[in-house]
Amino acid sequence: MxxxxxxxxxxxxxxxxxxxxxxxxxxxxxxxxxxVIRPTGYGIWEKMQQRLDRMFKETGHVNAYFPLFIPxxxxxxxxxxxxxxxxxxxMVTHGGGxxxxxxxxxxxxxxxxxxxxxxxxxxxxxxxPLLINQWANVCRWEMRTRLFLRTCExxxxxxxxxxxxxxxxxxxxxxxxxxxxxxxxxxxAMPVVVGRKTESEKFAGAEHTYCIEAMMQDGKALQAGxxxxxxxxxxxxxxxKFQDRDKELKYVYATSWGVSTRLIGGMIxxxxxxxxxxxxxxxAPTPVVFVPIWHSDEEMNMVLGKAREITTGWDPLxxxxxxxxxxxxxxKFNEWELKGVPVRIEIGPKDVNNSTVxxxxxxxxxxxxxxxxxxxxxVEAALESIQKNLYSAAQKRLQERTFTVDNYDEYTExxxxxxxxxxxxxxxxxxVEEKLQEDTRSTIRCIPxxxxxxxxxxxxxxKPCSGRVIAAQSY
Amino acid sequence: MxxxxxxxxxxxxxxxxxxxxxxxxxxxxxxxxxxVIRPTGYGIWEKMQQRLDRMFKETGHVNAYFPLFIPxxxxxxxxxxxxxxxxxxxMVTHGGGxxxxxxxxxxxxxxxxxxxxxxxxxxxxxxxPLLINQWANVCRWEMRTRLFLRTCExxxxxxxxxxxxxxxxxxxxxxxxxxxxxxxxxxxAMPVVVGRKTESEKFAGAEHTYCIEAMMQDGKALQAGxxxxxxxxxxxxxxxKFQDRDKELKYVYATSWGVSTRLIGGMIxxxxxxxxxxxxxxxAPTPVVFVPIWHSDEEMNMVLGKAREITTGWDPLxxxxxxxxxxxxxxKFNEWELKGVPVRIEIGPKDVNNSTVxxxxxxxxxxxxxxxxxxxxxVEAALESIQKNLYSAAQKRLQERTFTVDNYDEYTExxxxxxxxxxxxxxxxxxVEEKLQEDTRSTIRCIPxxxxxxxxxxxxxxKPCSGRVIAAQSY
Numbered sequence: 007m008x009x010x011x012x013x014x015x016x017x018x019x020x021x022x023x024x025x026x027x028x029x030x031x032x033x034x035x036x037x038x039x040x041x042v043i044r045p046t047g048y049g050i051w052e053k054m055q056q057r058l059d060r061m062f063k064e065t066g067h068v069n070a071y072f073p074l075f076i077p078x079x080x081x082x083x084x085x086x087x088x089x090x091x092x093x094x095x096x097m098v099t100h101g102g103g104x105x106x107x108x109x110x111x112x113x114x115x116x117x118x119x120x121x122x123x124x125x126x127x128x129x130x131x132x133x134x135p136l137l138i139n140q141w142a143n144v145c146r147w148e149m150r151t152r153l154f155l156r157t158c159e160x161x162x163x164x165x166x167x168x169x170x171x172x173x174x175x176x177x178x179x180x181x182x183x184x185x186x187x188x189x190x191x192x193x194x195a196m197p198v199v200v201g202r203k204t205e206s207e208k209f210a211g212a213e214h215t216y217c218i219e220a221m222m223q224d225g226k227a228l229q230a231g232x233x234x235x236x237x238x239x240x241x242x243x244x245x246x247k248f249q250d251r252d253k254e255l256k257y258v259y260a261t262s263w264g265v266s267t268r269l270i271g272g273m274i275x276x277x278x279x280x281x282x283x284x285x286x287x288x289x290a291p292t293p294v295v296f297v298p299i300w301h302s303d304e305e306m307n308m309v310l311g312k313a314r315e316i317t318t319g320w321d322p323l324x325x326x327x328x329x330x331x332x333x334x335x336x337x338k339f340n341e342w343e344l345k346g347v348p349v350r351i352e353i354g355p356k357d358v359n360n361s362t363v364x365x366x367x368x369x370x371x372x373x374x375x376x377x378x379x380x381x382x383x384x385v386e387a388a389l390e391s392i393q394k395n396l397y398s399a400a401q402k403r404l405q406e407r408t409f410t411v412d413n414y415d416e417y418t419e420x421x422x423x424x425x426x427x428x429x430x431x432x433x434x435x436x437x438v439e440e441k442l443q444e445d446t447r448s449t450i451r452c453i454p455x456x457x458x459x460x461x462x463x464x465x466x467x468x469k470p471c472s473g474r475v476i477a478a479q480s481y
Numbered sequence: 482m483x484x485x486x487x488x489x490x491x492x493x494x495x496x497x498x499x500x501x502x503x504x505x506x507x508x509x510x511x512x513x514x515x516x517v518i519r520p521t522g523y524g525i526w527e528k529m530q531q532r533l534d535r536m537f538k539e540t541g542h543v544n545a546y547f548p549l550f551i552p553x554x555x556x557x558x559x560x561x562x563x564x565x566x567x568x569x570x571x572m573v574t575h576g577g578g579x580x581x582x583x584x585x586x587x588x589x590x591x592x593x594x595x596x597x598x599x600x601x602x603x604x605x606x607x608x609x610p611l612l613i614n615q616w617a618n619v620c621r622w623e624m625r626t627r628l629f630l631r632t633c634e635x636x637x638x639x640x641x642x643x644x645x646x647x648x649x650x651x652x653x654x655x656x657x658x659x660x661x662x663x664x665x666x667x668x669x670a671m672p673v674v675v676g677r678k679t680e681s682e683k684f685a686g687a688e689h690t691y692c693i694e695a696m697m698q699d700g701k702a703l704q705a706g707x708x709x710x711x712x713x714x715x716x717x718x719x720x721x722k723f724q725d726r727d728k729e730l731k732y733v734y735a736t737s738w739g740v741s742t743r744l745i746g747g748m749i750x751x752x753x754x755x756x757x758x759x760x761x762x763x764x765a766p767t768p769v770v771f772v773p774i775w776h777s778d779e780e781m782n783m784v785l786g787k788a789r790e791i792t793t794g795w796d797p798l799x800x801x802x803x804x805x806x807x808x809x810x811x812x813k814f815n816e817w818e819l820k821g822v823p824v825r826i827e828i829g830p831k832d833v834n835n836s837t838v839x840x841x842x843x844x845x846x847x848x849x850x851x852x853x854x855x856x857x858x859x860v861e862a863a864l865e866s867i868q869k870n871l872y873s874a875a876q877k878r879l880q881e882r883t884f885t886v887d888n889y890d891e892y893t894e895x896x897x898x899x900x901x902x903x904x905x906x907x908x909x910x911x912x913v914e915e916k917l918q919e920d921t922r923s924t925i926r927c928i929p930x931x932x933x934x935x936x937x938x939x940x941x942x943x944k945p946c947s948g949r950v951i952a953a954q955s956y
Contacts, residue, residue, distance in 0.1 A: 033601075035548045036555075036597050037548040037585065041548075042598050043545055045613065063798065068520035069523050074515070075634070077512060080511070095576075096576040098573050099572065100584075101572070102568065102569060102570075102571075119510070119511070123517050126508075142618075147578075149577070322539070
């Protein structure tokens, strides 16, 4: 049975779109540039939220909620920020049938409204650090959209913290990019390169930006999370000072950090295959599905009864028994494969007689006949193995497709084929990045942490550089 | 130490505002009519979400996400709906620096965008029922706002389901209002009256609306949740038909149902007191706080060490040890009382020597000296007792302040003093409700389920009515 999914090697972009649509992850809405996140996709976002939220709380953060609307005048208070975001804003001009005195933007990000609020909350060093996160929708008017990766409205979390010193803010920005790294590796099974953005790629209003960059199956980079050290820029723009222990009034230091529903796109492009979606078990809303097989009502009662019996006491959100009678088993196999459920369990009359079931893995397609006795333990082990296997495969690809190149012609030729390129580029010079972008549609993804101590000439200008950067084409 | 909270008996409205602000639940934002939900308030909303979401999933629902923006033309497709909501909408007219061809409303509720989408999802009886919920922000332009109870933007969930038959939709609408009742009683410790709204009070676009109505401490009603049977109105407006088993094309039946951050206001006005917030333990983000008492560094190390020792293995989100050294114990007692933490545990040097702690309950203020050994069991029992006690007190108030009245003059006089009034009113006649509202600023809150079979003359017109309704002033 064909699922109508284009093969990756034929057309990677079309494959991605096919998987998103056919697995019912998301679709374009009647509203231009906005998506509908369907239950299959939203269930994964919920899992991501749960995992991340726990990690935020364990690092001392609490959640809050700030208004959707940002007065135009707020956006203008930080010069770089308004330049970066104003052109992308959706504007509310009327409310309750009347023209507003001041137009309001739908938040493209919430630094301004939050710092206007923090001004009232921060008076003394006793009020610091302030460690707050928000789960919210944001809106950035995009011309060319792609489901999950770039849409006018998307869902995200944005952390906004306030600190007494530069050092503490720096620690926080680093802590949170590391939380993102951990989350990507442990839950998404997606290895990442961690580093710092160049001046031209940093967040509008940041001193510097840290990021995690993942490699998709086509070798392109996906920026998966960013953490910004904002210095005192927003504190100055909104006049947020605190009285320090030494009784002096000082401006507060800030960070902000975020990941979005874009992660779902990254997950798809890291693990899925020509048969459809592949979900890492730790993000699967329903890790296990039972497909009972019957040919008569009597058999139906037997296999369904048995499936219910062996799952007694299991967490009801851990598994589903697909008892729909309007579909045949083959249709169901296909559907759950397409939707990426990590483990499928087949149970027919013969299995019931033998006290066994067939356990099929989504990642390798392997099937094994397994005794009903101890099934939960077996399934949990299989899920763990799938999680590890997905990570290893992605890690192997990242390693194999990371290249060290020193010649610009060679780079120009090879970058089209995908991969991360360890190169010398004088990123202090904006002209270098402009030329790179124009010649190759690639960018410096980051200045990686923990890179070996190397020196060499910029591929473009020949100017001596210390340390290689990662360059690649990206989403 | 005064907390600066107005007493309830002096000015109930001001008391409410004081509690919300001083307990740092929420505050007005710089954006007109919008609130900032602070961490103390948002933590309670998260607990509500977790509990409700679990109940929705256990009744077969899944979550999804639909666009924030609703094209103006969509709103206009259902006549009653646009009449009800258009005047309250915030409108986006510009995006990405350009005027939009069609203005878009910020969703006041999502029936229209969702039914425009369901049209593509529903083809056959096999696709039904469709049981979807959305957690989202919505916006209704309000002139007079009150924190949590009525703000321009608020957070909520909205369930939107599709069914093959009128009976199934009716079952769903009833099931969900019962989920709300259960949630209110079991988690919020807030008894409610369940019933049906009158024609003039039902949702704009519904066939009929079910609701739960709670009584606040001042005797006023708070509509805490609604569940609508929408009939085929939205299916007709958006042309959503399915092929039934009998091969005929039929319009789909719909329900929608929602609760919002307004519940937080209801929780406050049900349980809190002149000392501040009181949180039912099942909704407390942190049910237990330890306040260690010390007078020297040596004592500090001793009591903090002991507090950490006895909480080893406890869920880190279940308790907090308030180890701040910039505040004295008295300040901390006050703060946690104000913020409604259900159980406070005091531990000083003498307690450590005696292997005891002092356990203080927020609801009664009772303090007990308790052995450290078995503390967790003791605390869990105390939390359960608090939850029950809060419910009983609220239940008692609801019973004591529900009155049966048959004379309109008596009603007019007494309704000002608060309470639910079991009365005969001819709610089929819109003029009756108009007069009621004008004369007494009260409304029919609902036609209650499970009411005794009674007949009597309408208080206003004298027309015979069968069954009493609940009338009250309300928030």
